[in-house]
Amino acid sequence: MFQRKNIPLLATFGVLVVLLVVASVLYRNFLTPLNFANILRNYAFLGVIAVGMTFVILSGGIDLSVGTVMGFSTILLARLISVQGVPALPAICVVLAVGCAFGAGLGLVIHTYRLPPFLVTLSGMFLAKGISFVILPSAQKIDSSWFAELASFKLKVFGNAPLTVTTMIFFAVVSIGIAIAHFTRFGRNVYALGGAESSAVLMGLPVGRTKIAVYAISGCCAALGGIMWAMNSTSGNPAIGLGTELDAIACVVIGGTLLTGGVGYVVGTLAGVLVFGTIATVIRFQGLESSDARIALGILLLAFITMQRIVVQGAARGSRMAT
Amino acid sequence: MGNSSRKPSLFLHSSVLWPALGMALLLLFNLIYDPDFFRIGMRDGRLYGDIVSILLQASKLIPVVVGMTLVIATGGVDLSVGSVMAVAGTLAAMLVASASMPVAAAILIAVLVVMLIGSVSGVLVAYVRVQPIVATLIFMVLGRGMAMRLTKGMGVPIENEAFLFLGGGYVLGIPFAVILVFAFAAAVAVFLHKTAAGLLISAVGDNASASRLCGIRQARLKIGIYAFSGVCAGIAGLIAAARVQSAEPARMGELLELDAIFAVVVGGTALTGGRFSLAGSLIGAILIQTLVWTMQKLGVPSDVTPVPKALVILLVCLLQSPRFRAQLTAPFRRNPVMKAPA
Numbered sequence: 001m002f003q004r005k006n007i008p009l010l011a012t013f014g015v016l017v018v019l020l021v022v023a024s025v026l027y028r029n030f031l032t033p034l035n036f037a038n039i040l041r042n043y044a045f046l047g048v049i050a051v052g053m054t055f056v057i058l059s060g061g062i063d064l065s066v067g068t069v070m071g072f073s074t075i076l077l078a079r080l081i082s083v084q085g086v087p088a089l090p091a092i093c094v095v096l097a098v099g100c101a102f103g104a105g106l107g108l109v110i111h112t113y114r115l116p117p118f119l120v121t122l123s124g125m126f127l128a129k130g131i132s133f134v135i136l137p138s139a140q141k142i143d144s145s146w147f148a149e150l151a152s153f154k155l156k157v158f159g160n161a162p163l164t165v166t167t168m169i170f171f172a173v174v175s176i177g178i179a180i181a182h183f184t185r186f187g188r189n190v191y192a193l194g195g196a197e198s199s200a201v202l203m204g205l206p207v208g209r210t211k212i213a214v215y216a217i218s219g220c221c222a223a224l225g226g227i228m229w230a231m232n233s234t235s236g237n238p239a240i241g242l243g244t245e246l247d248a249i250a251c252v253v254i255g256g257t258l259l260t261g262g263v264g265y266v267v268g269t270l271a272g273v274l275v276f277g278t279i280a281t282v283i284r285f286q287g288l289e290s291s292d293a294r295i296a297l298g299i300l301l302l303a304f305i306t307m308q309r310i311v312v313q314g315a316a317r318g319s320r321m322a323t
Numbered sequence: 324m325g326n327s328s329r330k331p332s333l334f335l336h337s338s339v340l341w342p343a344l345g346m347a348l349l350l351l352f353n354l355i356y357d358p359d360f361f362r363i364g365m366r367d368g369r370l371y372g373d374i375v376s377i378l379l380q381a382s383k384l385i386p387v388v389v390g391m392t393l394v395i396a397t398g399g400v401d402l403s404v405g406s407v408m409a410v411a412g413t414l415a416a417m418l419v420a421s422a423s424m425p426v427a428a429a430i431l432i433a434v435l436v437v438m439l440i441g442s443v444s445g446v447l448v449a450y451v452r453v454q455p456i457v458a459t460l461i462f463m464v465l466g467r468g469m470a471m472r473l474t475k476g477m478g479v480p481i482e483n484e485a486f487l488f489l490g491g492g493y494v495l496g497i498p499f500a501v502i503l504v505f506a507f508a509a510a511v512a513v514f515l516h517k518t519a520a521g522l523l524i525s526a527v528g529d530n531a532s533a534s535r536l537c538g539i540r541q542a543r544l545k546i547g548i549y550a551f552s553g554v555c556a557g558i559a560g561l562i563a564a565a566r567v568q569s570a571e572p573a574r575m576g577e578l579l580e581l582d583a584i585f586a587v588v589v590g591g592t593a594l595t596g597g598r599f600s601l602a603g604s605l606i607g608a609i610l611i612q613t614l615v616w617t618m619q620k621l622g623v624p625s626d627v628t629p630v631p632k633a634l635v636i637l638l639v640c641l642l643q644s645p646r647f648r649a650q651l652t653a654p655f656r657r658n659p660v661m662k663a664p665a
Contacts, residue, residue: 130630294468
């Protein structure tokens with residue numbers, strides 16, 4: 001547990017505890033189940049996207065398309081349900097499949113043509129953004145009583161804290177993510193790929209399949225995030241999502257996953273999302289501008305990434321790390 | 324570059340050939356679609372016409388592209404340029420408007436600030452060894468936050484004549500912004516050509532360990548390049564603010580980093596670093612503006628224009644991939660294609 005590579009993860013939990021203590025001193029009702037439930041409800045969609053991003057980053061890649069794929073999914077869902085009249089459940093399945101296929105497509109191009117992931121997913125970002133406006137040029141309400149019921153369904157826990165469906169999905173995705181990352185062959189392949197791709201190839205691991213699957217997972221998570229966003233607002237909007245990829249990357253990095261790949265934990269991303277949500281909520285409580293949230297996030301990222309590099313450089317002194 | 328064969332390849336033989344060809348095709352299409360496309364008129368002693376408008380629109384992209392080309396040549400990338408533009412534009416506009424500072428002083432301060440931001444990303448990349456995408460991503464977030472913090476997110480109107488001249492002035496009928504950015508690009512090109520700087524940059528990007536063994540001070544060079552990229556973005560931010568007569572911290576330069584990377588990649592500079600082509604990047608920048616202009620003419624909603632951009636980037640990337648080229652040329656070769664280098 002107290003190994004060197006775990007320092008970033010421990011630091012994340014440390015930051016989370018400090019943040020919560022400070023927040024609860026500043027605001028009497030910060031550490032209430034109700035407030036916590038709200039933080040989870042507001043950032044569950046981001047959390048799901050960040051879990052997908054964790055797999056991509058663990059494999060040594062990056063996926064910049066998730067934000068706009070999320071926006072694309074909200075508007076696709078809204079169009080399928082409200083314009084095309086597709087029942088909600090099949091529509092959700094279609095959106096998930098499209099997100100998955102989109103991610104797999106990006107992964108296929110990255111692997112087959114040995115192109116830098118950041119560039120391919122950047123064009124994916126453009127593509128998803130443009131296509132969203134082709135699907136519907138403006139925001140659309142989702143007219144489905146089943147969907148609305150699902151979105152407003154709440155379990156009461158810890159007194160009266162509402163546990164929404166989106167929160168439950170988030171916890172489920174984190175659990176599944178942990179199971180896949182740490183207890184399956186695929187998960188070990190992802191770590192191997194991110195640790196050293198050439199070694200993974202020499203070991204005979206299915207590098208291509210793993211890479212494509214990782215981006216497919218990320219695309220699927222982005223689509224699920226979009227569906228959850230649509231649940232929160234019961235509408236779809238082609239203009240949203242841009243910038244969410246940065247938030248997701250921030251959550252993963254704050255969660256202690258190394259951007260060079262191969263080192264990190266899905267549970268760290270859960271902590272990263274909570275840190276992110278707590279900071280955003282504190283800043284809202286303070287009545288500060290959204291620009292302050294960006295500055296705080298930027299500084300936190302700076303601190304975490306610098307710390308990570310120092311830890312890694314200390315551990316791997318002598319062997320040159322790729323920049 | 325790591326190509327195994329010495330034979331001149333069919334594609335990308337000359338770095339400027341392909342972007343120029345793409346540009347020619349796009350211009351030809353425009354000419355057929357609208358025969359008046361190349362007509363340049365004179366009104367009130369000012370040139371006007373489609374070409375002039377495109378160049379004017381490209382004027383805020385060109386400085387960014389110059390900086391981005393050098394950053395990419397060192398094997399990095401700078402995602403912070405859009406936010407840095409917003410910082411420079413907003414800061415200068417505020418200093419002039421509320422502190423009633425002389426324009427020259429305001430511009431100088433703004434440029435120094437963005438230079439500092441750039442050199443901090445450079446330090447992160449060179450000394451802390453953070454990946455360039457990540458280091459500059461931080462400043463993309465931070466910079467936007469700082470720009471918005473300056474004005475509480477509000478736009479700052481620009482009324483100073485001298486400042487406005489930067490974006491709306493004309494010299495001998497030619498827009499001043501266009502003259503400025505081309506003169507800037509030419510000066511940088513001459514500097515890189517006449518000094519060893521260009522060679523050093525290529526060397527660092529092409530083979531980091533070899534250039535270290537040659538005694539090139541990589542860290543210093545990289546910090547300098549990122550600082551320079553910051554300055555370039557700052558100039559672009561000043562022009563962009565002067566063009567719309569207002570500094571909008573929340574919107575200015577948004578997604579411009581992508582256009583700049585697009586221009587550099589289309590211009591034939593490989594994202595892996597090494598050899599670069601400033602001329603190619605300039606053509607790439609004008610190409611992207613022409614593409615946007617053509618879309619507008621064809622009545623494509625501006626929200627949808629990312630789609631053709633994405634397709635062009637993807638196509639250019641594929642053309643740079645040895646494996647794709649091998650697949651593409653396979654039907655035309657007699658011998659079975661060798662396995663492309665991984």
